[in-house]
Amino acid sequence: MPKDHVDYGSDLDLIVDPRGRISVLDTEFGTLVGAGIPFFSVGGGVTRTVLHRILTDFHVQRGYRVAMTPAIASSRLFAVSGHLDFYRENMYIFNIDEHEFAIKPMNCPFHVLILMNALQRYRNRVSLPFRIFELGHVHRYELSGALYGLLRVRGFTQDDAHVFSPSSSMEAEILKVYREMVEIYEHLFHLPVEEISLRLSLSDPSEIGKEYIGSREEWEEAEEFLRRVADRIGVEYTEEKGEAAFYGPKLDVVVGEWQLGTVQFDFNLPRRFHLLGLLERVGLEPDLYMIHRAYLGSIERFLGAYLEKFQGRLPFVLNPVQILVISVLSGGNDGEILKLAEGVTRELKSREFRAFHVSVDRVGLASYIRKVESGVKPSVLVFIGEKEIESHEVPVKYYDPVERKRKDRKVVYESVEDIVNGVHEVTEYLETPVDRLTGRKYRLPVDLSHLL
Numbered sequence: 001m002p003k004d005h006v007d008y009g010s011d012l013d014l015i016v017d018p019r020g021r022i023s024v025l026d027t028e029f030g031t032l033v034g035a036g037i038p039f040f041s042v043g044g045g046v047t048r049t050v051l052h053r054i055l056t057d058f059h060v061q062r063g064y065r066v067a068m069t070p071a072i073a074s075s076r077l078f079a080v081s082g083h084l085d086f087y088r089e090n091m092y093i094f095n096i097d098e099h100e101f102a103i104k105p106m107n108c109p110f111h112v113l114i115l116m117n118a119l120q121r122y123r124n125r126v127s128l129p130f131r132i133f134e135l136g137h138v139h140r141y142e143l144s145g146a147l148y149g150l151l152r153v154r155g156f157t158q159d160d161a162h163v164f165s166p167s168s169s170m171e172a173e174i175l176k177v178y179r180e181m182v183e184i185y186e187h188l189f190h191l192p193v194e195e196i197s198l199r200l201s202l203s204d205p206s207e208i209g210k211e212y213i214g215s216r217e218e219w220e221e222a223e224e225f226l227r228r229v230a231d232r233i234g235v236e237y238t239e240e241k242g243e244a245a246f247y248g249p250k251l252d253v254v255v256g257e258w259q260l261g262t263v264q265f266d267f268n269l270p271r272r273f274h275l276l277g278l279l280e281r282v283g284l285e286p287d288l289y290m291i292h293r294a295y296l297g298s299i300e301r302f303l304g305a306y307l308e309k310f311q312g313r314l315p316f317v318l319n320p321v322q323i324l325v326i327s328v329l330s331g332g333n334d335g336e337i338l339k340l341a342e343g344v345t346r347e348l349k350s351r352e353f354r355a356f357h358v359s360v361d362r363v364g365l366a367s368y369i370r371k372v373e374s375g376v377k378p379s380v381l382v383f384i385g386e387k388e389i390e391s392h393e394v395p396v397k398y399y400d401p402v403e404r405k406r407k408d409r410k411v412v413y414e415s416v417e418d419i420v421n422g423v424h425e426v427t428e429y430l431e432t433p434v435d436r437l438t439g440r441k442y443r444l445p446v447d448l449s450h451l452l
């Protein structure tokens with residue numbers, strides 16, 4: 001046992017209050033994980049897994065390689081990258097076998113190593129621009145007082161990518177990045193892209209050489225370049241002095257007041273890793289810049305802000321509970337109602353939707369709806385009760401992500417199949433924008449029935 005071992009107590013108390021409520025964990029996951037370290041449970045796990053699939057396909061189809069780099073590396077890597085000098089206060093650093101290691105605060109140094117390795121082994125068969133994407137899980141130290149829900153955390157996942165490009169294609173690469181970013185916002189998250197504005201984050205010239213690596217001329221040149229690209233993009237932008245990354249200026253994308261994606265220009269890292277010399281050695285032009293970019297930024301923070309902004313309503317493909325079929329029982333045709341509702345649910349499940357069935361007594365229906373609308377918020381609700389059986393008409397209520405409200409649709413039916421087809425027309429409408437991103441459907445039929 002290490003000598004600084006602290007006894008935190010290894011017993012958990014099973015506490016059951018007089019009303020039968022169990023509170024082994026005092027909060028959702030108790031204090032056993034720690035503040036600022038988000039936990040995606042069974043519902044969030046579905047959202048994250050589907051999101052990761054979409055993002056991975058999206059990037060691969062647009063010419064990115066994918067990587068998965070480790071959480072921990074020797075401090076030496078971060079000394080070379082400059083993180084140890086310029087970012088140390090945000091890093092977790094510790095010893096293993098008397099060597100210093102750090103938890104990665106960013107993925108960039110690893111992506112530089114990937115390019116270096118490719119150049120070394122495959123030489124001029126490596127063509128530029130070279131793009132690497134990673135859903136990189138990073139950890140950064142934040143003061144405990146600064147932690148706030150999913151919005152300010154210590155461990156998070158970035159939809160991170162780095163583009164290594166010769167100067168001649170830099171502008172085209174940044175414009176490509178910008179277009180991709182808008183596609184994701186518009187088709188996956190239905191964000192009002194007409195409200196996008198940009199923020200050009202520049203250095204503070206008096207801090208160059210201290211807070212910012214490189215010479216004043218290099219910074220001026222890089223900032224002027226990024227200003228030209230911002231002009232080309234053609235949306236409104238403001239300039240902010242002293243907001244650049246330590247390695248270069250950046251363009252941040254803002255929707256309304258919400259800061260989303262970022263494109264950062266870097267003339268430092270390629271030089272610190274001697275990439276230019278390496279290029280020359282393998283017979284390529286020693287001309288290389290690097291773009292750091294993320295569309296959602298921290299996925300945790302993005303989802304937290306999204307849920308807050310849109311009353312907890314996730315897009316259909318990402319929503320853990322996609323379709324809820326409700327049997328409304330009133331003692332009349334209950335047998336027939338249940339048979340129909342179960343048949344519809346079974347068929348929707350066989351199409352790999354996350355579809356669930358519940359039975360609710362007619363008198364309790366309104367309060368049950370209030371409960372699910374304030375809780376799991378299914379994207380689609382299908383009601384089957386006595387009235388529906390008699391009229392052969394089933395109401396399908398779906399949440400329209402563009403208009404941000406529930407809409408109604410009546411499905412006239414003779415068979416289970418008719419109802420399923422009616423629901424399917426709605427799901428087609430909800431899935432189509434995502435199809436446009438990758439040409440694929442994203443279905444992950446995890447059983448979450450215990451949440452209902």
Ligand code: ZN
Nearest residue numbers: 106107108292
């Ligand atoms: Zn980076």
